[in-house]
Amino acid sequence: MYIVGLTGGIATGKSTVSAMLAELGAYIIDTDKIAHNLVLPGQPAFHAVVAHFGGGIVRSDGNLNREVLGEIIFKNPEERTCLERITHPFIEEQVNEDIKKGEELGYKLVVVDVPLLFEVGWQNRVDEVWVVYVDQKVQISRLIARNQLTYEQAQVRINAQLHVKEKAKQADVVIDNTLDTENTKKQVVSAWQDVCNRAQKLIVEKV
Template structure:
């Protein structure tokens, strides 16, 4: 089975490219979905988060208040590292199991859709790294529009991540999503065709 690591930055359009790859027949393993599942009440990661952050980060029904927790870690690097240390091993183990299951099912191509693929060093789990790229100005505009942020808020979120320019250094394939949807689709299809020809 051929495994693609798909990554990008906030508002770069990674989810759009992921959906295109799924339509072309790839199995998608989405680490954002995994991250939500591993923190459900009673799960080991949930227990560790409650132990580290207390019950004040929970809704009355026991689910984690992701918005509140996000606000806590966004302003405190130490707490963000604590949360990452809890969640990342659980996410990685679940993703690895999903990749193994896909291989056993005879799937030809799987995509590990991971925003932090490079930051957490998971590129060793895949055979190719696809980076969805947009220039920073486009990224700022899209994020401001999507999340109704002002420019300084958008920049703070973008600069809290590894820059897309840095991520390009790790890329096997670059999908430039600065243009329209059709232009992105053409690049994804061309890269997919190239992959199919070499399998």
Template structure:
């Protein structure tokens, strides 16, 4: 099985690209979806986060307040490292189990949608790295509009990741998502056709 790591900067349009790949019939395993699942109330990661940050990190219905958590981890590298130590091994274990399951069914390739692929040093866990590219200015505009953040909040989230230029250095494929969706879709059509040969 070919494992392709799909990554990109925050608000680069990676989820849009992942959706286009799914439309082409390619299996996508999403790290963010898994992160949400492992942090659901009662899960071990949820328990560890609540023991660490207290119940004030929860909404009134017991769910981890992701915005509040984001405000903590995007301004404190030590806190971010602690959260990653709790969540990342669990996320990878679930992703790897899912890939193994698909391989047993005869699936020849999967996309592992991992925003922090390079930050986690998981490059060796995948066969290729596909990077969704958008300039930092475009990331900033999209992130402020999407998440209703101030410029300072948005920049803190962008700077918590490696720069898009650093990620370009290790990418095997660069998908330019700085134009309109038709241009992005055309790139995905070519890449998916190559995969599905």
């Protein structure tokens, strides 16, 4: 199994690239979706998160108030680290299960979408890293529009992650999503064809 780690900064368009890869036939493991499901009511991670952060992060309907939790962790690095310590073991376990599932289905190449790939050291768990990049002005503008944040709130969330330029420096493949969707798609198609060739070559060499 050849594993690609897909990452990028917040609001750089990582989900867009992931969707394009899925259209091309990639087997996608989305750790954001995994994390979302892990903190639904009744899940072990939900109870652990509420035990640490308190009942104030729970809505009246019993679900997690993600907006309140987001404000807490983006303003306080220690609390963000604590949340990661609670959730990451659960996420890692599910990713491993999904990789095995992909192998059972006959896939030779899997894309693991990990927003904080470098921050949690997952670059050492994949065969290559793809980073989705945009200019920071574009990143801030998109984040404000998408999440209805103030400029200051958007800046705090961006600064909570490793700068996307630093991520790009450590990448094997950089997808520049600053321009239009068509431009991005051309890059994704080209990169996908290349990685399929690399993966096939590696698999043949191992055999």
